[in-house]
Amino acid sequence: MEKDTSFLLTGIKFNKKRFAGDFARFKKRKQSNDDGSVDDLSYFKREDTEAENVVVSVNKKRKRKTKAERVEGFSVFKGSDSVPVVINEATEQEENNQKELNRQNERDLRLRKKYGIHVSGNNVPSPLQGFAELSTRYGCESYLLHNLVKLGFKEPTPIQRQAIPVLLSGRECFAKAPTGSGKTLAFVYPMLMKLKQPSKDGIRAVILCHTRELAAQTTRECKKMAKGNKFRIKLMTKELMRNTDFTKLPCDILVSTPRRLQLCICKKKKKKIDLSRVEYLVLDESDKLFERSLLEQTDSVVKACSNPSIIRSLFSATLPDFVEDVARTVMHDAVRVIVGDKNAASESIKQKLIFAGSEEGKLLALRQSFTESLNPPMLIFVQSIERAEELYGELKFDSIRVGVIHSNLSQEQRENVIDDFRAGKTWVLIATDVLGRGMDFKGVKCVINYDFPDCAASYIHRIGRSGRAGRIGEAITFYTEDDIPYLRNIANVMIASGCEVPSWLIDMPKKKWKKHYPRRESISTKPKDQEE
Numbered sequence: 001m002e003k004d005t006s007f008l009l010t011g012i013k014f015n016k017k018r019f020a021g022d023f024a025r026f027k028k029r030k031q032s033n034d035d036g037s038v039d040d041l042s043y044f045k046r047e048d049t050e051a052e053n054v055v056v057s058v059n060k061k062r063k064r065k066t067k068a069e070r071v072e073g074f075s076v077f078k079g080s081d082s083v084p085v086v087i088n089e090a091t092e093q094e095e096n097n098q099k100e101l102n103r104q105n106e107r108d109l110r111l112r113k114k115y116g117i118h119v120s121g122n123n124v125p126s127p128l129q130g131f132a133e134l135s136t137r138y139g140c141e142s143y144l145l146h147n148l149v150k151l152g153f154k155e156p157t158p159i160q161r162q163a164i165p166v167l168l169s170g171r172e173c174f175a176k177a178p179t180g181s182g183k184t185l186a187f188v189y190p191m192l193m194k195l196k197q198p199s200k201d202g203i204r205a206v207i208l209c210h211t212r213e214l215a216a217q218t219t220r221e222c223k224k225m226a227k228g229n230k231f232r233i234k235l236m237t238k239e240l241m242r243n244t245d246f247t248k249l250p251c252d253i254l255v256s257t258p259r260r261l262q263l264c265i266c267k268k269k270k271k272k273i274d275l276s277r278v279e280y281l282v283l284d285e286s287d288k289l290f291e292r293s294l295l296e297q298t299d300s301v302v303k304a305c306s307n308p309s310i311i312r313s314l315f316s317a318t319l320p321d322f323v324e325d326v327a328r329t330v331m332h333d334a335v336r337v338i339v340g341d342k343n344a345a346s347e348s349i350k351q352k353l354i355f356a357g358s359e360e361g362k363l364l365a366l367r368q369s370f371t372e373s374l375n376p377p378m379l380i381f382v383q384s385i386e387r388a389e390e391l392y393g394e395l396k397f398d399s400i401r402v403g404v405i406h407s408n409l410s411q412e413q414r415e416n417v418i419d420d421f422r423a424g425k426t427w428v429l430i431a432t433d434v435l436g437r438g439m440d441f442k443g444v445k446c447v448i449n450y451d452f453p454d455c456a457a458s459y460i461h462r463i464g465r466s467g468r469a470g471r472i473g474e475a476i477t478f479y480t481e482d483d484i485p486y487l488r489n490i491a492n493v494m495i496a497s498g499c500e501v502p503s504w505l506i507d508m509p510k511k512k513w514k515k516h517y518p519r520r521e522s523i524s525t526k527p528k529d530q531e532e
């Protein structure tokens with residue numbers, strides 16, 4: 001990674017667009033300084049006079065009251081000492097404004113408390129009371145409101161209530177909200193509102209997702225929300241990468257993985273992608289994008305988005321301290337929005353831990369749970385590609401419609417597996433962590449962590465594939481002797497999400513959780529001497 005990335009530098013550039021008022025004042029001072037004209041002096045004089053008048057207005061307040069007459073809302077002063085009239089009016093106005101501001105602040109506090117929204121930052125915009133405010137407060141176009149109705153969304157979710165106004169007011173934002181709580185809409189909707197119309201100015205918005213599957217899903221969601229407008233919303237596919245002259249690509253919003261976009265940034269001069277006009281950049285699953293495996297690629301993209309007025313936002317269901325630190329240092333006047341407890345999973349998921357003893361025990365427990373109550377669609381997570389194939393090999397001969405997905409499959413195979421699962425052709429999908437984040441399979445009722453997750457964040461995201469959009473979900477996590485030292489970390493998440501946890505688990509010593517991928521015996525019911 002380069003040392004002085006623009007991600008670091010753009011954070012401290014002066015945003016002329018956002019601070020247009022200040023910029024104009026500054027420019028005026030500077031101009032007058034340059035030519036030393038009278039304008040220069042009058043600028044300061046005007047300020048001085050105002051200050052003087054404020055003092056006068058305070059001193060003469062009582063006197064003026066008796067001399068004032070009200071004519072259609074204007075105060076008219078008789079006599080020569082009527083100069084401070086405007087100031088007095090202004091003071092009253094200021095007091096009223098302050099009172100209204102206080103009332104608004106109280107309303108905001110109540111609303112935030114009701115929905116578990118925590119914010120920090122300067123002058124955080126009020127949360128939305130309902131979707132109707134998008135129109136009354138922000139002049140949202142009717143096609144967008146119409147799309148909300150078509151999608152059946154009646155009320156904004158807590159993250160939408162707060163993050164949408166933040167982004168609409170042109171502020172950068174880093175946000176954490178539970179899995180399945182509608183973060184996609186929280187960043188896509190304000191983006192569409194701000195972009196207003198398609199334009200020929202090149203790519204104006206970029207959404208980065210950590211996997212192709214999530215990028216494809218986000219593109220689809222984006223198109224659904226933009227229906228009725230002619231925005232060109234493109235998914236960066238292999239084909240697009242290979243065959244496109246990006247200088248001619250009609251595109252308003254681009255959704256991509258960091259890897260693919262980085263390759264297009266590095267292309268030969270003529271055909272390389274230009275991100276210098278990007279006005280909105282979203283890093284979805286931002287903590288994943290900042291992990292070592294993706295950091296360099298993510299950084300290249302952020303750096304290429306060099307527009308000084310860019311609005312960047314980071315979203316995830318987990319927000320580790322290091323991401324907060326990055327956000328605080330590099331983002332400009334950002335607002336932090338946290339919904340719920342910082343280390344909690346979605347509260348609509350019933351979480352269970354099952355001691356399986358050994359690897360063999362896990363397979364028995366899984367088959368047992370299928371015979372007792374198979375509750376499809378269901379996701380089963382394992383820790384490696386190899387183990388995903390092994391488990392698939394075991395289950396495909398059972399009378400269950402089972403599929404498997406991991407990063408060794410071709411893109412087409414991955415797409416087919418996802419389509420089959422969405423269409424109900426497969427009931428149980430075995431997956432590695434490639435599917436652990438962001439994917440929205442509405443009906444998933446149960447997630448099984450066949451292999452213990454490698455960290456608390458991965459646990460929160462995996463089980464968050466169930467219990468989405470307020471639905472009830474169930475998460476079962478198998479553990480063996482190898483996993484016991486890490487149980488306490490899961491217990492912490494369970495407690496934070498309001499689940500009951502046995503007291504012996506709470507009494508366990510805390511262990512710093514490095515990546516936990518123990519070597520496990522292969523998944524097989526074949527007697528050991530028959531294994532190849």
Ligand SMILES: Nc1ncnc2c1ncn2[C@@H]1O[C@H](COP(=O)(O)OP(=O)(O)OP(=O)(O)O)[C@@H](O)[C@H]1O
Pocket residue numbers: 152153154155156157160177178179180181182183184185316317437438439440442464465468469
């Ligand atoms: N206001 C709303 N009312 C009802 N459903 C909604 C609303 N907003 C979004 N949804 C639905 O909620 C589901 C989850 O949304 P989304 O995928 O954006 O969640 P997320 O917070 O990004 O989850 P994750 O952290 O797992 O990525 C989707 O099916 C979406 O259509």
